[in-house]
Amino acid sequence: MRNLKNILVTGGAGFIGCNFIRLLLEQEPAFTGRIINLDALTYAGNIASLADLAGQFGGTRYCFEHGDICDRGFVDALFKKYGVDTVVHFAAESHVDRSIYGPETFIKTNVMGTFTLLDAARNAWKQGDGSIRDDVLFHHISTDEVYGSLGETGAFSETSPYDPRSPYSAGKASSDHLVMAYHHTYGLPITLSNCSNNYGPYQFPEKLIPLMILNIVEGKPLPVYGDGRNIRDWVYVEDHNRGVWTILHTGVTGEKYNIGGENEWENIRLLHTLIDLVSKKAGLDPEKARGTITFVKDRPGHDRRYAIDCSKIKRELGWTRKVGFEEGLAKTVDWYLANTSWVDGIRSGEYQRWVEQNYGERR
Numbered sequence: 001m002r003n004l005k006n007i008l009v010t011g012g013a014g015f016i017g018c019n020f021i022r023l024l025l026e027q028e029p030a031f032t033g034r035i036i037n038l039d040a041l042t043y044a045g046n047i048a049s050l051a052d053l054a055g056q057f058g059g060t061r062y063c064f065e066h067g068d069i070c071d072r073g074f075v076d077a078l079f080k081k082y083g084v085d086t087v088v089h090f091a092a093e094s095h096v097d098r099s100i101y102g103p104e105t106f107i108k109t110n111v112m113g114t115f116t117l118l119d120a121a122r123n124a125w126k127q128g129d130g131s132i133r134d135d136v137l138f139h140h141i142s143t144d145e146v147y148g149s150l151g152e153t154g155a156f157s158e159t160s161p162y163d164p165r166s167p168y169s170a171g172k173a174s175s176d177h178l179v180m181a182y183h184h185t186y187g188l189p190i191t192l193s194n195c196s197n198n199y200g201p202y203q204f205p206e207k208l209i210p211l212m213i214l215n216i217v218e219g220k221p222l223p224v225y226g227d228g229r230n231i232r233d234w235v236y237v238e239d240h241n242r243g244v245w246t247i248l249h250t251g252v253t254g255e256k257y258n259i260g261g262e263n264e265w266e267n268i269r270l271l272h273t274l275i276d277l278v279s280k281k282a283g284l285d286p287e288k289a290r291g292t293i294t295f296v297k298d299r300p301g302h303d304r305r306y307a308i309d310c311s312k313i314k315r316e317l318g319w320t321r322k323v324g325f326e327e328g329l330a331k332t333v334d335w336y337l338a339n340t341s342w343v344d345g346i347r348s349g350e351y352q353r354w355v356e357q358n359y360g361e362r363r
């Protein structure tokens with residue numbers, strides 16, 4: 001029986017991590033434990049996303065620890081201080097474009113950081129006879145990008161061969177292999193999930209959906225890479241996180257699970273849908289926004305199509321999506337229209353100055 005009492009969430013100030021913490025503390029009465037949020041607050045981490053929860057649960061069921069997952073001494077100390085029995089590892093450099101122009105941080109955090117956490121967990125959970133406790137769990141959050149790029153048909157399953165194409169996905173693939181290696185070699189209890197493109201509130205506005213929503217509102221150019229015909233499979237962030245929570249409870253140790261939206265969209269078609277939706281909600285002229293669509297140079301090595309076969313988690317663990325794309329997009333657009341101060345804080349540099357004053361220089 002897994003403990004799930006003292007959960008170390010890495011990257012909990014990022015997009016998916018902060019939504020995961022919200023889900024557990026606000027919507028999961030079955031969760032009665034404590035969350036320790038370890039985050040380095042890089043450019044993508046925003047602790048303001050959890051300010052209300054820190055006020056409500058801080059000190060008892062929610063603690064924030066500022067630090068780097070690559071810092072072994074710091075990570076060891078956290079395991080001890082909080083009696084960590086579960087790790088949910090979201091922390092990563094996550095933006096493909098940045099990995100192309102500056103791969104080193106991606107390898108440090110995504111590969112070395114994951115290695116550091118795995119080894120610290122092995123050490124903390126080792127028993128007197130050398131075996132590892134069986135009431136603990138290391139859950140690793142990964143991506144469909146490790147499988148590479150699909151042609152016009154087919155979908156990635158858990159047994160699809162790995163074929164990463166960007167420094168980001170190559171680092172994530174390496175981390176997946178390390179997680180499996182720690183399970184097979186040392187008996188570390190692990191689970192792993194590979195998810196498709198997430199969307200929803202609190203996503204850093206460099207990713208496609210929030211970038212386009214904000215640019216439509218502001219009348220800025222809408223940059224479409226290449227011919228705009230690349231396909232992504234979109235899943236609402238809360239559905240992804242419910243999948244993770246389901247795996248923590250009932251996932252089989254040593255297994256990996258794909259999570260996806262079964263919801264494929266060409267980028268250009270998605271952009272037209274967003275233009276209609278945002279224009280309607282914000283009282284703008286959609287034709288004017290369409291006129292700002294700008295086809296730009298393609299991303300090098302741009303994966304053509306992703307699609308996830310998530311029948312395993314549905315069949316074996318009973319997970320299902322709750323949020324349809326129309327509903328999820330409407331919620332997301334509403335959130336960005338209503339939370340301009342969250343976006344302004346990032347864009348104006350005000351949030352960055354606050355982090356530097358309180359936590360020292362940011363990476």
Ligand code: NAD
Nearest residue numbers: 011013014015016040041042044045068069091092094198
């Ligand atoms: P994000 O970039 O929004 O957040 C990443 C978080 O990790 C930030 O808070 C950042 O400060 C923190 N972080 C980065 N380096 C760190 C370090 N060295 N030490 C401690 N904290 C550090 O990313 P996201 O979109 O929320 O993605 C979270 C995870 O989910 C990643 O592992 C990513 O690969 C995976 N994933 C993302 C998607 C997606 O569509 N966004 C889909 C599938 C899987």
Ligand code: DAU
Nearest residue numbers: 094095096143144145196197206207208223224225230267
């Ligand atoms: O598939 C899961 C992955 O989804 C995660 O592992 C990554 O962390 C996450 O960033 C995301 O990667 P993508 O590269 O698919 O997401 P992004 O939002 O950067 O781009 C989505 C698609 O839109 C992609 O085909 C590139 C295109 N694009 C993106 C941007 C930012 C544009 O055409 N214009 C843009 O300005």
